[in-house]
Each structure stands twice: as structure tokens, then as C-alpha cells.
Amino acid sequence: MTLIIAFSSLITFFITAVQLFLDYTEQRNDLDVTLNSVTVNVPTISGSVWSFDEEQILLSLEGLVNLRNIEHVVVKTENGKSAWQAGAQRSEHVIERTYPLIYDKRGEQVNIGSLNVVASLDQIYERVFSKALGILFSNGVKTFFVALFMFAIFYRLVARRLGALAEKVESITQELAQSDIDGLYEHDPKDDEIQSLRKSFDHMGDKLRATFNTLAETNKSLQHAYEEVQTINSQLELRVHERTQHLSQEIVEREYVQQSLKNSEQRLRDIAESASDWFWETGEDHHFTYVSGRCYEVTGLSQEDILGKQRHALAAYLSPDYERDIWQAYDEILRNELPLEDFRYRLKTRNGQIRVIELSGRPYYDTNDQFMGYRGAARDVTDQVHYQEQLQKAKEKADVASKAKSEFISSMSHELRTPLNGILGFAQLLVMNPKKALDKQQALYVDQILGASNHLLTLINEILDLSKVEAGKINLDMEVISPIETINDNIDLLEAAARDYEVTISTNYDNVPADVQIIADVTRFSQVLMNLCFNAIKYNRPQGRVEISLCVEKKRWLRINVSDTGNGLTPDQINQLFTPFNRLGAETTDTEGTGVGLSISQKLVHLMQGQIGVESTPGVGSTFWFEFEVVQASPVQHQETTTAFSLNNQKLELLPCRVLYVEDNPENMMLVREIFDKFDHAELLEAQTAEEGLELASTNQLDLILMDLNLPGMDGFKALNILKQQEETKDIPVFALSANVHPETIRRGIEEGFQSFLTKPVDIVALIKTVNSVLNG
Numbered sequence: 001m002t003l004i005i006a007f008s009s010l011i012t013f014f015i016t017a018v019q020l021f022l023d024y025t026e027q028r029n030d031l032d033v034t035l036n037s038v039t040v041n042v043p044t045i046s047g048s049v050w051s052f053d054e055e056q057i058l059l060s061l062e063g064l065v066n067l068r069n070i071e072h073v074v075v076k077t078e079n080g081k082s083a084w085q086a087g088a089q090r091s092e093h094v095i096e097r098t099y100p101l102i103y104d105k106r107g108e109q110v111n112i113g114s115l116n117v118v119a120s121l122d123q124i125y126e127r128v129f130s131k132a133l134g135i136l137f138s139n140g141v142k143t144f145f146v147a148l149f150m151f152a153i154f155y156r157l158v159a160r161r162l163g164a165l166a167e168k169v170e171s172i173t174q175e176l177a178q179s180d181i182d183g184l185y186e187h188d189p190k191d192d193e194i195q196s197l198r199k200s201f202d203h204m205g206d207k208l209r210a211t212f213n214t215l216a217e218t219n220k221s222l223q224h225a226y227e228e229v230q231t232i233n234s235q236l237e238l239r240v241h242e243r244t245q246h247l248s249q250e251i252v253e254r255e256y257v258q259q260s261l262k263n264s265e266q267r268l269r270d271i272a273e274s275a276s277d278w279f280w281e282t283g284e285d286h287h288f289t290y291v292s293g294r295c296y297e298v299t300g301l302s303q304e305d306i307l308g309k310q311r312h313a314l315a316a317y318l319s320p321d322y323e324r325d326i327w328q329a330y331d332e333i334l335r336n337e338l339p340l341e342d343f344r345y346r347l348k349t350r351n352g353q354i355r356v357i358e359l360s361g362r363p364y365y366d367t368n369d370q371f372m373g374y375r376g377a378a379r380d381v382t383d384q385v386h387y388q389e390q391l392q393k394a395k396e397k398a399d400v401a402s403k404a405k406s407e408f409i410s411s412m413s414h415e416l417r418t419p420l421n422g423i424l425g426f427a428q429l430l431v432m433n434p435k436k437a438l439d440k441q442q443a444l445y446v447d448q449i450l451g452a453s454n455h456l457l458t459l460i461n462e463i464l465d466l467s468k469v470e471a472g473k474i475n476l477d478m479e480v481i482s483p484i485e486t487i488n489d490n491i492d493l494l495e496a497a498a499r500d501y502e503v504t505i506s507t508n509y510d511n512v513p514a515d516v517q518i519i520a521d522v523t524r525f526s527q528v529l530m531n532l533c534f535n536a537i538k539y540n541r542p543q544g545r546v547e548i549s550l551c552v553e554k555k556r557w558l559r560i561n562v563s564d565t566g567n568g569l570t571p572d573q574i575n576q577l578f579t580p581f582n583r584l585g586a587e588t589t590d591t592e593g594t595g596v597g598l599s600i601s602q603k604l605v606h607l608m609q610g611q612i613g614v615e616s617t618p619g620v621g622s623t624f625w626f627e628f629e630v631v632q633a634s635p636v637q638h639q640e641t642t643t644a645f646s647l648n649n650q651k652l653e654l655l656p657c658r659v660l661y662v663e664d665n666p667e668n669m670m671l672v673r674e675i676f677d678k679f680d681h682a683e684l685l686e687a688q689t690a691e692e693g694l695e696l697a698s699t700n701q702l703d704l705i706l707m708d709l710n711l712p713g714m715d716g717f718k719a720l721n722i723l724k725q726q727e728e729t730k731d732i733p734v735f736a737l738s739a740n741v742h743p744e745t746i747r748r749g750i751e752e753g754f755q756s757f758l759t760k761p762v763d764i765v766a767l768i769k770t771v772n773s774v775l776n777g
Helices: 002-051 054-065 122-176 193-274 295-298 320-335 382-431 440-471 483-500 521-538 571-575 598-605 666-677 690-699 715-726 745-754 764-775
Strands: 071-079 082-085 094-105 108-122 276-280 288-291 340-348 354-365 371-380 480-482 504-508 517-520 545-553 557-564 612-615 623-629 657-662 682-687 706-708 732-738 756-759
Touching: 002 071, 002 094, 002 108, 002 122, 054 071, 054 082, 108 122, 122 682, 276 295, 320 340, 320 571, 340 756, 354 382, 382 440, 382 666, 382 764, 480 483, 480 521, 483 504, 483 521, 483 545, 517 521, 521 545, 521 598, 521 623, 545 682, 571 666, 598 612, 598 666, 657 666, 657 690, 657 764, 682 690, 690 706, 690 715, 706 715, 706 764, 715 732, 732 745, 745 756, 756 764
Parallel strands: 504 545, 657 682, 657 706, 706 732, 732 756
Antiparallel strands: 071 082, 071 108, 094 108, 276 288, 276 371, 340 354, 354 371, 480 517, 517 623, 545 557, 557 623, 612 623
16 A cells, blocks of 8 residues: 555656646746847837937836846946846846847947846746645645555455465465474564565575575585595695796796896996996985096096095186186086086096096986985097187188188279279260260270270179178078069060170060069079079070070979070080189180179079079070079069169259269269269369368258268268268268278168268269259158
8 A cells, every 4th residue: 555655646746747847848938938029129229229218218128127027127338337227136046138239320230238138037936836736736636546546456356365375375384394483484464465475485485495505505515525625635736836846937037137137237347448438426415436447547547536526626727717607507406406418627637637528417316216416427528629629710710811801802892993983984974975976986995995894893793792602791681572573674684685695585484373482582583583694695696595484393493494595515514614703715705704693693592592503405505594492472572773884875964953072082083073064053062081071061052962981081981970960061961982882881881871872983874863862852
């Protein structure tokens, strides 16, 4: 009966829980519908907030609060502050939802704040719990009557028959246990029929099993006793045999380990004694406890000189400051129990020599992680140190020689540029003299002078370039460039040169994308390109061809090919091709050249992480190529310039101006005077010293000052500083005009305030254009 009641109660609670859950789910769905319906009011509230209609906002919020389960509604501005609200949160368990307030301002969605809605779950819980007792009572009554009916049927059909069966089983059990008073079973009045039947069967089964088990155990005990005797005998014999073999094996292994240990110790001892390094060990107080024999051979010291002493006691103190610093660092390492790495110190041997010792070591610890000292290796590096010192001295000598070479080349360039300035300048004046034109023969002579002077100037510049490249002092501005655009920027100049040599030049970009890019210095890239192209034009045959083509090699290298139809090169000539000043026999021809262009090009390409080479067939022509890795980026646009002196088709005009030229060289002064005399309304004031120039600048209204740098007495830099300090001259533009083209000098001139740096020989066209640019503001 108890089980039936318990089972019925369980069913009652289950049905009640299902009904409550369904009711709770329904009310939660209603709440979700209510919260979703708030979305309909969001546009109205957004418009009211945008127009700041506070009355309409509050009416809308009150309407939302009146919805079922809604407790609190608040409108927050874009910065998160509460602006309007209705209702109040009273429940502990709530659901909060936020709706963005977006206003459509002429098609633009503007976020003006948010609408926060708080709905109560406690109200749902209260409604559900209020129904729980009624549902539970109703289901309980129903279940009770069902259980009562089941109990009546069970008792009538099952319980009475089970009771009779239990009594019969008990009578059989009592017969089996007639002689066993403890074996009698008494019914518990509290047991029902099924329990009584089960216990009776259990009692009878226990008695039957006890009887059979007793017989089986008796038999097993006898058998087991016999087997135990046999087993003990066999195990005893086996153990005696195994122990005998184990002892024999242990003796053999112990002898092997002892012999291996002796061999290992001897091997380490032999290595330590024969190695160029030696091994050392110190205790926890950093006194030596062991040093291998090689140390005694190198230093000549004995064990008494080393063992039991610290390393400081063996050091030779030649430079107190230096030695103090390194030993302070050494002591700091030991205090912190850090590894020693390549520590060097000086040691005085027994015969008085000073040796440099280099050592490394590691701290070691016992099984309890207690510091025990250091172990490591050391060696004599005296010869190595001396070799390094000799290398350093040799490098310093090489640096001095390189500097002297650079200074000599710079000085030579200055000395050559000074007379060349007069040659080129006056030759240009002869060409540009409109009042007295040259006849054909004179024009031819002047063209020869200009050509030879330009060739000499090119040679000077290339020697300077070669010197800078070999010294590693050339500065590269590596960036992403478009080689096609760079080639196109120079093609006009190349076509003009090709016409002079009756050669046609063409380009072919069909094998590469139009936007292909590389990383290089655009100026130096153009320099290499122009050198290869000019060579292909100069050393070609009449009516020959030059083609500039691009292709991609090995999927990542862009190759620029410059092909010609010249005489070609033999293998021996190709081997000497990039040697400075070697023109491969062309010096006996009428073709001008210096023999250093290819050498400079090769070094520039290598500095830009590229490659350069040549393929040639004698009698057919040559293809010079250089290549760089392809990259993906946006190129930077550049403007190409040229330094060649040419007055062809040039119509020069100089704006009215008053210019002061400070120059101590009469020829240079005469040249600039002749240039300015060619133009009306252009006045040139002259000063041979910086002091004289300062006086003229202070007493005249000037548009520009041209200043030489190497002046007697005060130089051009000091004069510039004084001009910048004087109130009446500080705003006058000052240009440097010098034959000193050393990069350091040019850099210093720009840094100290020269507005521009013009070099000699004077390019008249460039000079006039520069002056005009200043006059135009």
C-alpha cells in the first residue's frame, strides 16, 4: 500500500509540474510578444526625442508602462544619461531590453539615444505559484481515488495468493532447519504478503546454500592443503635458483661499471691534459680546488701557486682603471651566481710574461640546490688579442689612407674645376653672344672646346663617383619606383644622342605588366641606364639599332636589357669589361669615353641589391642587362635632371637685378661679369674678399649674393653667418658658387643657410634660371 501511495504521489507532482511549466512558458511568450510590440513605438519616440516634444515622450512612456509586466521605461541620450522615464523597477527578477533611437534626417540615419524597457518576471512567478496549490490539490484527489481502486484490485487478485505461498515456503524451511534453532525464521508483523514471501524464499535459499557450501568447503580445504605444500616446495627451489643467478649477474655488472668509470676518468684526464684549453673548479668561497695540467704548462705556475687562491690573486694589474672595472663586473657575476661568458683578464706567468686568459664557467649545486662553486674551461688568447690589435691598427691605417685618397681626389677636382670653369664659361659666352655671331669655323672650334670640356668634367665627376662608391660613402635613397616611367623620362635625351650617332633607339615593354615595380634609388637607376644606353649608342655602327626591353626572370627578377647592333665583345674583353679606366682598345678610336662608367654602374647595381651582366656575340652585337627583384607597391614619381652643358636652341633672358659676386679669382670674376653684361638691366657688384663683400652688402640694395667659399682671410661660411646676423642683410638670398663639390661641403653649405649650392664650372643656363627663380619670388 505504501508503494502505491508513493508512486501515486510522484505522478501527482509530475503532472502538476508539467502544467505549471506550460503555464509559465505561455506567460513568457506573452511577455516576449509585449516586448516585441515596443518596436512599433520606437519611431514615434525617436521623432519626439529629435523634436524634443517632452509631453509626447512622457505619454508614449506611460503607454508602455501600462502594458502587462512592464515596470520601468527610460529614454537615454547618446552619452548614456537618462532624460525621460516612467514607472519604477520594483521586482528583483527582470528582463531588460534596449532599443536604439534612430532618426532619419534627410536620408541619413542619426543615432540620438536609446530606449530601455524593464519587464518583471516576479509577476509571472506570482501568477504561476498562485495556480500551483489548486492544481496540486485537484491532481492529488484524482490520484488518491485511482490508488485506492488499484489497491483493492491488487489485494483481491494477488496479495491473498502470495500470503498462502509464503506460509508453504516457510513450512519447508522449518523442516530443513529442525536441528538449527538459529535457523528458524519468524515473520515480521509489519511485512506485507510480498515481503513475507520474498523473505521466506531468501531464508530457504540461504539454508540450502549453507548446506552445500559446507560440503564443498570441506573438500576444497583438503585439496588446497595438498596444493599449498606442492607450491611452497616449487617456489622455494625457484627462489634459490633465481637468487644464485642474480648474484652472479650483479657481480659481473658491478665489475663492468667499475671498469667503465675508470676508463671514463682516464679519458677525461687525458683530454684535459692534452687539450689547448684547461679545466678549473672553485669552491663556494671562489678559491681554486682543481686546475688541469695544461694551465701549469702555459703559465709555468705550480699547484701551490694556484690551488687555494682566488682568481684576483693571479691577475696582473697593468691599467688600474680598466682592471678595476672588469673585476667589479666579475665580482657582480659571482655574487649573483650567474654564468661566466668569455671573461678575459691578464695573468703574469712565472717567467714574468703577461698573458691574456679567456674563461667561461657555470655555477654548480648539490642535491639540495645549495651553491657549491664554479666549474669551467679557460685558454690562453694572447696571440689572438695581439692579432686583433694588429688588424685594428691596419684598419686605422687603411682608413687614414682612404681619407687621404678622398681628400686628394676632392682637392684635385677643385683644382681642375677652377680652370675648367673659365674654359667652359667663356666658351658658352662665345656661343651666346648675339652681337657678334661666330662664323662656321669658329663655331666648330667652340663646339670642340665645349665637347672636350664636357668630357673632362664628366671624367672628373665619374672619378669622384668611383671614389665614393669604392669608399662605401655613397648615399642611396631606396624606394619603390616604376622602371617603365623612369625609362620614359630619359628617352628624349637618349633619342637626341642617338640622332647624333645616326642610330635608332626603341623600347619594348610587351613582356611585363605596365605597373611592374622594383626597389632602387631612382637617380642611380637612371645613371646606370643612361651609361649603358650611351655606350650602346656610341659604340654602335651607322644606321644601327638600340632596343631597351624588359622581361621577368625566374618569376621574381625584372631584367632591363639594352641591346645594340655593334661589333660585339670577345670573351677576353668581357672578362675585363668592368675594370676601371680600361676601354678595351676604344681609346685609339674617335669615340669619347673615360672607361669608368661600367665599373661605377656595376658597383651601383650591387649596392642596390641588384645584378648586372652582359651577353655578346662578336660581329652581331651585345646585350647589357641589369635586374632587381619585383615588388608590389605604389611607385613614387620623380623628375630627372641632366648636368651636361648645352646652349643649343636656348633663348636666355635675365630679369632686372642687382647682384653681388664675392670671388678672389680674376678669371672667375671676369666670366660672371661677362655673363651679366650680356643682359640689360642686370648689374653686377664685385668684391674680392669677404670683408669687402660685407661692406658692399650693407651699403647697397641687393637682390642676390653669389659667394665663393675659399676666400683669402674670412671664408664664405663665416661671411654667410655675418650676413644672416645683420639686420640690413639677413633677408638677402645667398648662393654658394664653388669648385668644391665634396658632399660634406655641400651638406654643410645647405645646413648653414645657403639658399642654393652652385658648382663650378658654371652652367650659364642653370645659373640664369636659378637667379630668375629667386627674382620671381
